[in-house]
Amino acid sequence: MTDPGKARRPGRPRSExxxxxxxxxxxxxxxxxxxxxxxxxxxxxxxxxxxxxxxRWWPNKAAVLMDAFADAISPRMGFPDEGDAITRLRAQVxxxxxxxxxxxxxxxxxxxxAASQHDAExxxxxxxxxxxxRRAAAHQLIAAAVEAGEFAPDLDIxxxxxxxxxxxxxxxxxxxxxxTPDYADRLVDGLAPxxxxxx
Amino acid sequence: MTDPGKARRPGRPRSExxxxxxxxxxxxxxxxxxxxxxxxxxxxxxxxxxxxxxxRWWPNKAAVLMDAFADAISPRMGFPDEGDAITRLRAQVxxxxxxxxxxxxxxxxxxxxAASQHDAExxxxxxxxxxxxRRAAAHQLIAAAVEAGEFAPDLDIxxxxxxxxxxxxxxxxxxxxxxTPDYADRLVDGLAPxxxxxx
Amino acid sequence: MTDPGKARRPGRPRSExxxxxxxxxxxxxxxxxxxxxxxxxxxxxxxxxxxxxxxRWWPNKAAVLMDAFADAISPRMGFPDEGDAITRLRAQVxxxxxxxxxxxxxxxxxxxxAASQHDAExxxxxxxxxxxxRRAAAHQLIAAAVEAGEFAPDLDIxxxxxxxxxxxxxxxxxxxxxxTPDYADRLVDGLAPxxxxxx
Amino acid sequence: MTDPGKARRPGRPRSExxxxxxxxxxxxxxxxxxxxxxxxxxxxxxxxxxxxxxxRWWPNKAAVLMDAFADAISPRMGFPDEGDAITRLRAQVxxxxxxxxxxxxxxxxxxxxAASQHDAExxxxxxxxxxxxRRAAAHQLIAAAVEAGEFAPDLDIxxxxxxxxxxxxxxxxxxxxxxTPDYADRLVDGLAPxxxxxx
DNA sequence: TACTAATCGAGACGGTACGTCTGGTCTTGTC
DNA sequence: GACAAGACCAGACGTACCGTCTCGATTAGTA
Numbered sequence: 001m002t003d004p005g006k007a008r009r010p011g012r013p014r015s016e017x018x019x020x021x022x023x024x025x026x027x028x029x030x031x032x033x034x035x036x037x038x039x040x041x042x043x044x045x046x047x048x049x050x051x052x053x054x055x056r057w058w059p060n061k062a063a064v065l066m067d068a069f070a071d072a073i074s075p076r077m078g079f080p081d082e083g084d085a086i087t088r089l090r091a092q093v094x095x096x097x098x099x100x101x102x103x104x105x106x107x108x109x110x111x112x113x114a115a116s117q118h119d120a121e122x123x124x125x126x127x128x129x130x131x132x133x134r135r136a137a138a139h140q141l142i143a144a145a146v147e148a149g150e151f152a153p154d155l156d157i158x159x160x161x162x163x164x165x166x167x168x169x170x171x172x173x174x175x176x177x178x179x180t181p182d183y184a185d186r187l188v189d190g191l192a193p194x195x196x197x198x199x
Numbered sequence: 200m201t202d203p204g205k206a207r208r209p210g211r212p213r214s215e216x217x218x219x220x221x222x223x224x225x226x227x228x229x230x231x232x233x234x235x236x237x238x239x240x241x242x243x244x245x246x247x248x249x250x251x252x253x254x255r256w257w258p259n260k261a262a263v264l265m266d267a268f269a270d271a272i273s274p275r276m277g278f279p280d281e282g283d284a285i286t287r288l289r290a291q292v293x294x295x296x297x298x299x300x301x302x303x304x305x306x307x308x309x310x311x312x313a314a315s316q317h318d319a320e321x322x323x324x325x326x327x328x329x330x331x332x333r334r335a336a337a338h339q340l341i342a343a344a345v346e347a348g349e350f351a352p353d354l355d356i357x358x359x360x361x362x363x364x365x366x367x368x369x370x371x372x373x374x375x376x377x378x379t380p381d382y383a384d385r386l387v388d389g390l391a392p393x394x395x396x397x398x
Numbered sequence: 399m400t401d402p403g404k405a406r407r408p409g410r411p412r413s414e415x416x417x418x419x420x421x422x423x424x425x426x427x428x429x430x431x432x433x434x435x436x437x438x439x440x441x442x443x444x445x446x447x448x449x450x451x452x453x454r455w456w457p458n459k460a461a462v463l464m465d466a467f468a469d470a471i472s473p474r475m476g477f478p479d480e481g482d483a484i485t486r487l488r489a490q491v492x493x494x495x496x497x498x499x500x501x502x503x504x505x506x507x508x509x510x511x512a513a514s515q516h517d518a519e520x521x522x523x524x525x526x527x528x529x530x531x532r533r534a535a536a537h538q539l540i541a542a543a544v545e546a547g548e549f550a551p552d553l554d555i556x557x558x559x560x561x562x563x564x565x566x567x568x569x570x571x572x573x574x575x576x577x578t579p580d581y582a583d584r585l586v587d588g589l590a591p592x593x594x595x596x597x
Numbered sequence: 598m599t600d601p602g603k604a605r606r607p608g609r610p611r612s613e614x615x616x617x618x619x620x621x622x623x624x625x626x627x628x629x630x631x632x633x634x635x636x637x638x639x640x641x642x643x644x645x646x647x648x649x650x651x652x653r654w655w656p657n658k659a660a661v662l663m664d665a666f667a668d669a670i671s672p673r674m675g676f677p678d679e680g681d682a683i684t685r686l687r688a689q690v691x692x693x694x695x696x697x698x699x700x701x702x703x704x705x706x707x708x709x710x711a712a713s714q715h716d717a718e719x720x721x722x723x724x725x726x727x728x729x730x731r732r733a734a735a736h737q738l739i740a741a742a743v744e745a746g747e748f749a750p751d752l753d754i755x756x757x758x759x760x761x762x763x764x765x766x767x768x769x770x771x772x773x774x775x776x777t778p779d780y781a782d783r784l785v786d787g788l789a790p791x792x793x794x795x796x
Numbered sequence: 797t798a799c800t801a802a803t804c805g806a807g808a809c810g811g812t813a814c815g816t817c818t819g820g821t822c823t824t825g826t827c
Numbered sequence: 828g829a830c831a832a833g834a835c836c837a838g839a840c841g842t843a844c845c846g847t848c849t850c851g852a853t854t855a856g857t858a
Binding site: 034035036110111113114115117118123126127131135152155156159160162163164165166167168169170171173174175176177186187189190191192193194198 | 233234235309310312313314316317322325326330334351354355358359361362363364365366367368369370372373374375376385386388389390391392393397
C-alpha cells in the first residue's frame with residue numbers, strides 16, 4: 001500500500017480504510033433508517049471508527065454527506081455527444097433522473113439540500129460542486145444548439161434550464177413523485193416545442 | 200373549519216392572543232436571525248408565552264412554522280379568471296412568485312420544505328395543505344384551456360406543472376436566484392410555445 | 399372557624415362535599431400510589447373537583463396534607479390519667495405509635511415532615527400544630543412525676559422527651575422499622591431505669 | 598473498591614476535576630441558597646460543567662447529594678476505643694452530633710432524608726451507606742459492654758440505639774433544636790441509668 | 797320571581813426544573 | 828502521528844408540576 005521508495009513520514013499513515021468505512025456507514029444508515037438516524041455517533045459506531053477520526057477529515061456532518069454523495073455519483077459523469085440537440089439533452093436529463101432514482105445518490109443529496117437551507121456555506125458548496133456543473137453542461141449544449149439554428153434563436157436559456165432541472169428537483173423534494181429516466185423523456189419531449197426553432 | 204354553532208366545552212377558552220404572539224414571534228425570529236436561531240425557548244420568551252402553551256397547541260416546531268406560513272399567505276389566495284389561458288396562468292404564477300419573494304412567506308416555507316425532508320408526516324401535511332391547492336388550480340386552468348382548444352390537445356399537463364412550479368422551487372431552494380413576478384412572466388412566456396396549440 | 403352570628407354574605411355557600419372529597423382523594427392517592435403520585439392535578443381529578451377549588455381553601459399542597467393529617471388523628475386525642483407515671487407515659491407513647499402504624503396518619507405526616515425540610519413556614523406550622531402538643535403533654539406528665547418524687551429529681555426532661563419521641567420518628571423516617579404499640583412498651587420500659595427515682 | 602491493577606479500558610479518563618467541582622458546587626449552593634436553589638442547571642453552571650457530565654456519573658439529584666454528603670463526612674470516620682463503655686459511647690455520639698452541627702454535612706443529609714421519603718431506592722441506599730454503619734458500630738460497642746458486665750444484662754439494645762440516634766435525628770429534622778457535642782453529652786448521661794448494670 | 801354574589805368544574809396559562817439528546821472538541825493510551 | 832475510546836461543553840428538546848387565571852354554569856340568599 002505504501003510506496004517503499006518514498007521517504008515515509010513517521011507516524012501512522014492516514015487510513016483509507018477508515019474513510020471508506022465512514023462514507024459507507026453514513027450511506028447505509030441513511031438508506032436503512034433514514035435521515036433521523038444519521039447522528040455522528042451512530043456513523044462512528046457503525047463504521048468502527050472514532051468520532052475524532054471523522055472530524056479529522058471532515059469539518060462537519062454536511063461535509064461527510066457531501067463526500068458520500070460525490071462518491072455515489074462519481075462514476076456516472078460525462079455526457080454523450082452524439083445525435084441532435086434534443087437527443088443529447090434527453091440523455092443528460094435521463095442521467096440526472098437516473099441518479100435521483102437511486103437511493104445511494106438521492107438520499108444524501110436530499111439531506112444536503114435540506115441542510116443547505118440553514119447553512120449558507122453548505123449551500124454555496126453544494127451549488128459550486130454539483131449544481132453548477134450540470135447547469136454549465138446544459139447551458140453549453142443549449143447555447144450551441146441555438147447557435148446552430150437547431151433551437152429557437154430567442155430562447156430564454158435560463159428559464160429552460162430552470163424548468164427542466166426544476167421539474168426534477170420539485171418531484172424529488174416536494175411532490176415526492178418518482179424521478180425516472182422515463183419521466184426525463186416525458187419532460188424533455190413535453191418542453192421540446194419551446195426549444196425547437198419553428199420552421 | 201370549526202362549527203360556529205358548536206357546543207363550547209367548558210373551561211378557559213384558548214387565548215387567541217397567545218397564539219398570535221407565538222406565530223408572530225416565530226416569523227420575526229425567522230426573519231431576523233434565520234432558521235438557526237429558531238428555538239422553541241426563544242419563541243416562547245419572545246412571545247411572552249410559556250413553552251407549555253406552545254406545546255399545548257402544536258406538536259413540534261414544524262407545526263408552528265406550518266401555521267406561521269399559512270398565516271403569511273392566507274390573505275393572498277384566489278386567482279383572477281379574466282383574459283386568455285396564458286394570461287390567467289401568468290397571473291397564477293406571478294402570485295406564487297410574489298409570495299416567494301416576501302421573506303415573511305418565503306422563510307417559513309423554505310424551513311418547512313427542509314424539515315419535511317426528514318419528517319414524513321410533515322411532508323404529507325405540507326403537500327396536502329399547500330402544494331396540492333396550487334397544483335389543482337393550475338391543473339384545472341390548463342385542462343380547461345386544452346378542452347377549449349386554446350392549449351395543445353396532447354399536452355402532458357403533469358410535466359408542464361412540474362416545469363413551471365419546479366422552476367420556482369428550484370430557484371428558491373437550490374440556485375437561490377430571485378423569484379420575482381418578472382421572472383414569472385419570463386417563465387410562462389418561455390414555456391408558452393410548449394403550451395399553445397399550433398395553428 | 400366562621401362566626402355563625404355574623405351577617406352572612408349572600409352567594410353560594412362553601413361546599414363541604416368538595417372539601418371532604420379533596421382530603422379523601424389526597425389520602426387515597428398517598429396510600430395507594432405513594433408520595434410521588436400526590437400531584438395537585440391528580441388530587442383534583444380524583445376528587446372530581448377543580449384545582450381552583452383546592453386553592454380556594456388551601457394555600458398549597460402542604461396545607462392540604464396538614465388537614466388530611468389533622469383529619470386522620472383528630473378522633474384520637476387526649477391521654478388517660480390513671481395509674482402511675484410510667485403507666486400513663488406508656489399510654490401516651492402507645493397512642494402516638496398507634497398513629498404511626500396507620501397509613502392514613504403515617505403517610506401524610508411523613509410527607510409533611512419531608513416537605514418541611516425545605517419550607518420553613520411549614521416546619522413552624524407543623525411544630526406548632528402537632529409536635530408541640532405532644533411535647534407539652536409529655537413534659538407536663540414527666541414534670542409532675544418528678545415533682546411527686548416518682549421520677550428522679552435531676553431528670554433532664556428535654557433529653558428524655560427527645561429520646562422517646564426521637565426513637566419513634568427515627569424508625570418512621572430513617573430505619574423504616576415498624577412503630578407499633580408493642581414497640582412503644584419496649585421503648586418506655588427500656589428507658590424506665592433512667593426515669594425512676596432510685597430508692 | 599476498584600482493582601488498582603485492573604486493565605484500564607481505553608478512552609479519556611473520568612475527570613476528577615469535574616466531579617469535585619460538581620460536589621463542591623452542590624454543597625455551596627445548598628449552604629448558601631438552601632434546598633430550593635439546588636437545581637441541576639445551577640449546579641452545572643456553578644461547577645463550570647455540562648449537565649451531561651453530571652448525568653453521566655449520577656442518575657439524579659439525590660445521588661449527587663449522596664456523594665456530597667459522603668464527601669463531607671468521609672474524613673471523620675472511626676471511633677476511639679479508649680475508656681469505659683459510657684465514655685466510648687459518648688465519643689461516638691459526640692462525633693455524630695458534631696457532624697450534624699456543621700452545615701456542610703447537615704444540609705445534604707437533611708435533604709437526603711427528605712428526598713428518601715418519596716424515593717424507596719434512595720431510602721435504601723441512605724440506610725445502607727450511612728445509617729447502618731453507625732448502628733453497627735454502636736451495636737457492637739453496647740453488646741460488648743453487656744458481655745463484659747459493664748451494661749445491664751437484659752438491655753434492649755435496639756431500643757437504646759433508637760433512643761440515642763433518634764434524639765439526634767428528632768432535633769435535626771423535627772424540633773430543629775441545635776445538635777451540639779454538648780447535647781450529645783447530656784443525652785448519653787441522661788440515658789446512662791438505663792444502660793449501666795445496677796450493682 | 798328576578799337579582800346578586802360567591803361557588804363550582806374545566807382547563808388554559810406563565811414559570812421553572814427536569815432528564816435526554818446531538819453536534820463538535822478534547823484527552824487519554826495504543827499501535 | 829493517526830487512531831479507538833469515550834469524556835467533555837454547549838445548548839435545544841419535550842415533559843411535568845405548581846399555583847394563577849378565566850370562562851360559563853350553579854346555587855343559595857335577597858329584593
